[in-house]
Amino acid sequence: MTPVLAIRGITKQFGGLTALNGVEFTVELGELVGLVGPNGAGKSTLFNIIAGAFPPTSGRVVLHGRDVTHLKSHDLARHGVARTFQQVTLFAELTALQNVLQGLHRHVPARFLAGVLGSAGYRREQRDLEGRGQRLLEFLGIGSVRDEVAGELPLGIQKLVTVAVALATEPTLLLLDEPGAGLSHEEATRMMNLVSTVIRERCTIVLVEHNMRIVSRYCDRAVVLHFGQKIYDGAPEGLTSDQRVVDAYLGVAELA
């Protein structure tokens, strides 16, 4: 069975600094994989490479058996890859629903002229899209904020909106960059519950996390990076007993 995502020997150098060194792993359909590692391990770099922000120095990214290493991010979105960002990134001046609509646009052709002329078909399409957006927000439990300006929402809700925007593209692979960061314990739990139950039914998920506890609790599998190299790839239960992982995190409180 072709894995959804295969990372083959990805190396990334920035000048003299080697951020990633021969990283190799696969993600199967329906899995929820956690990418972990201490600060500077290369997790965000790897994410950015997968999402098309910049290419690796060497190695390949294979999506559904297709080499997508050098595709730009907007092309990758069309191949079913969606992501959230470490720092909450939204269209701050637009409402929550309008944010989600931007993600939905890719499902319909632009139909520029029809739009300008305001044809009935175009307007129907718009209403249809708005309905889908509404349902998506409700799916994540935030339907009530649809007409609120995104920039003014509390952080926890904003993060859910960013997930809604990513889901709007109907991805097969969803990359979540530190979904729990900055959230209170309750909000983080709410987020992870959503991710690990209803969201994972729609797509394969890879998430980057600092917090080992979250990874142990919610992920099927953990991949640990340290100084750009993979040092562990397996069940989350094994994390605390793996010597290399423990050494890497020595002195870091999250391990408890």
Add this chain to the structure above:
Amino acid sequence: MRQAALALVLLALVALPPLAEPYILHVAIVVLINVVYAEGLYVIMRMGYLSFGHAGYIALGAYTSALLSTELGVSVWLGFPAGGLVAALFAWALGAVTLKLRGIYFSLSVFAFAEVVSAAFRAFDVFGGPAGIAGVPRPMFLGTRLNTHLGFYYVVLVTALVSLVFLYRLGATRFGFTLLSLRTRHTEILAESVGIDAARYKTLAFVISCFFCGLMGAVHGHYLRFVSPFVFTFFLSTDLVIYNMVGGLGSFWGPLVGSVLLTALGEQLFAAGYYKSLVYAVVLLVVILALPGGLIQITRAREMGAARRLGWGKAPVTTAER
């Protein structure tokens, strides 16, 4: 309510002119031309691109049509869209290079381009040099040449109305909406991550913007019956930016309000020469300091909410991260 007001204005624009003096018609023509220029510029301003060089594209449109009609005897009616197309073509070519640049780099590049266009028109005799091209004809309609203010007014009115309706509707489309999402480097990255090909959108927006400016530039040239590098200067480009800023960038109506008020005011002051620039500049500074959202902020204070203060934050410089 607004529908009624618009209908009334439209009626006035169509029915009253035969009763007006030529000077009033002149002001009306100049206002209509500037409104289209300002709204043309607005297309790219809504996506975060500030241009101080739109006069260059206006000039391209004007000169194209002028040359076609004076040198090649082409009908003026064909000259108008030709002007728009030439401007659009240059926009497409330049856009490929300059749209990758953000913020001030883009602004300066377009500014430099406009100056080069101006220099080219001054330098080469085929363009008439510093004196420009005189004897640019008015179009023919049903056998008569539209040499009167009244006759040409309707040409300007129709062109302006068609352009403005198109530009207004543009904002209501998904396309126009997506342009808003390209406003800063961060939102552009987000837009790309959901499948929006930012480069294509930006290019199309720039092309549309310059098409209408070139089209109206051609109309402008045929109105004046001459074109010269001293008509389409940096000051014109700046004026357009001022109309946008003073009117407000929050909606389509902002640049419209800004350009109508300031152009009408400017025409009154024109006789005084340099006082016009001074007044424009002072108004601009007052608005920037006191009313950041522009004049339309006054009427839409409640509606706008967070979008009221459309400052774009610290200037991002380039999207060329790859």
Add this chain to the structure above:
Amino acid sequence: MDPYLHLLLQGLAIGVLTGILYVLVALGLTLIYGILHIVNFAHGEIYMLGAMGVFYLQVVAGLPFAVTLVLIVVGSLLLGAVVERAFFRSLRGQWLQLVVASVGISLVIQSVAWIAFGIQEKNVPSYLPGIVEVLGVRLPRERLLAAGVGLVLVAVLYLLVYRTKAGLAMRAIEEDEETARMLGVNADRVATLSVALGFVLAALAGAFVAPIYSLNPGMGLEPILMSFIIIIVGGLGSITGTVLAGLLVGVLQSVGAVMFGAEAAYGLVFVAMIAILVLRPAGLLGRV
């Protein structure tokens, strides 16, 4: 020596001299950009005011040259401080408003200048008449003086930015404003200082260029256009980049004028700018 080659050498020499002057104006722009992240459109007007200052103070009022210079320096420092306080400070962080405000200020100064100074061109008599011949190339002493002053000012600026505490503060703010503030750097004072300094550079450039060209209130447009091209090519915020690019543009324009004519030289410069931008979008030495 072959006459054409001679002309080219002449063009090259004049180009270098002119380039240094462009650098002076552009440096002020780069300085202001580096600290405040705004491009000051009013810069050309300050240059013009410097030149006009020499005319009115020295030629019309008959003040000695030294006094004139001092007054110009003090005047531009004050003007810079006022502009920063009144406009730039309250708009900090809003890029669009800042740029457009600087355009507004530029228009105000220019309009007032046209009204006050009138359209008649004015001339300032030469500070240092005569020509020096080097290897058959004729260099007007005036231009040598202006270029010399320019070099001195560039050196002074380097010293200021890299060897003084004030300069350290400026570099800190440019590098990372938040951290600098936290470490106690007074960002407001640095901002005022940068703008004031930038204005002084432009005004002095104008003052020393005054005898070379005739003066009119619109004379600021060409230098500022060139400065924009220079800082795009050299990279916004980089002093060395500005110097290099300034010389490059000066030479390119001058040699281009000899080979193709003055207007075409503009086109050449522009094409070069676009070419460099395609290859290096942030400019030769740009950093943001």
